[in-house]
Amino acid sequence: MKKNKTAQKSKRTIAQKRENRYGYAFVMPWILGLFIFTLVPMIFSAVLSVCEWDIVTGLKTIKFVGLDNFKRLTVDPDFKKSLIVTFKFCLISIPFYQIISLGIALLLNMRVKFMKSFRLIYFLPSIIPVIASTMIWTQIFGEQGLLNQALKIFGIKGPAWLNNPKTALYALIIMGVWGVGNTMIIYLSGLQGVSAELKEAAAIDGANSFVTFFKIVVPMISPTIFFNVVMAVISSFQYFTQAFVMTEGGPLKSTLFYNLYLYTTAYKNYEMGYAAALAWVMFAIIMVFTLLVIKSSSFWVYYQNDDKI
Structure with a gap:
């Protein structure tokens, strides 16, 4: 009986892990999109807000100006x-x-x-x-x-x-x-x-x-x-x-x-x-x-x- 219960529990655990992996796989495009197209730009804009940059001359010309902006x-x-x-x-x-x-x-x-x-x-x-x-x-x-x-x-x-x-x-x-x-x-x-x-x-x-x-x-x-x-x-x-x-x-x-x-x-x-x-x-x-x-x-x-x- 104990072996059967252990086997059933093991099967449920494996099935649950498999289901979780499928869930993460389906959610991953949204997570990547949120990170790449939302969080990264927000962080970059936060950095730019305390800098000076004309966008034309490249990232090397970014100059820190503190709270001047x-x-x-x-x-x-x-x-x-x-x-x-x-x-x-x-x-x-x-x-x-x-x-x-x-x-x-x-x-x-x-x-x-x-x-x-x-x-x-x-x-x-x-x-x-x-x-x-x-x-x-x-x-x-x-x-x-x-x-x-x-x-x-x-x-x-x-x-x-x-x-x-x-x-x-x-x-x-x-x-x-x-x-x-x-x-x-x-x-x-x-x-x-x-x-x-x-x-x-x-x-x-x-x-x-x-x-x-x-x-x-x-x-x-x-x-x-x-x-x-x-x-x-x-x-x-x-x-x-x-x-x-x-x-x-x-x-x-x-x-x-x-x-x-x-x-x-x-x-x-x-x-x-x-x-x-x-x-x-x-x-x-x-x-x-x-x-x-x-x-x-x-x-x-x-x-x-x-x-x-």
Whole structure:
């Protein structure tokens, strides 16, 4: 009996080791990718942030300068301008996109004919390549573009949206509504998980649609809202492509986003050390605001069997 038990245990151990080896083999590409394409570049950029390097002359010309790159941030007007533009964009776009996405998701959660087709139509813009959609919107925002032609119908003379410092940033924010499909789909998934019984119980108790939405639906989808807000905070601080293609930071640096300034510093001015310092400051900012959102979640995010409900 003991020999049989020992043999069975030995077989299980061998099978378990074999299974572990297969598991490690499948995970290894991801581990290598993380190490080669994430950890090594992060370490290299951390080293560059305290150095001076123009990227053209080779690694031998890297010069240690200590904290000079970070001290330069305090007197760099473009650094301050890019922070203001980025924070302004985040403060307006994050709640705006969340409200629009949730509103569309509520409409697409209704039970009407051809709803699957409507969902497809609303989601399609988010899978169009960013460059292609950006070029389309550049034409729409032109002085004689489609938007201004539509405003003419109502007797309104529209500005040259992308050439006016007062409107360029808002034009980019408006364009962002085009790509809310991903966020909308996540909200739709959350809405479909809301219990119909709870809504019916609220209706029986005399609650109207407004009360039902804010007292039942919003708390039930608060984990979904939390996820979308965190992702929006991260992506908004990294906003780059649309501004790079449409305005290149202009006019008068009114769309000089932080990530765009970082790119310009690195690949146009060839100041890789200073750009690395900018990157680490951006990493710190994103981390702080993400942690603030996560910390605040204990006050407004509700889960099943949560005694806060």
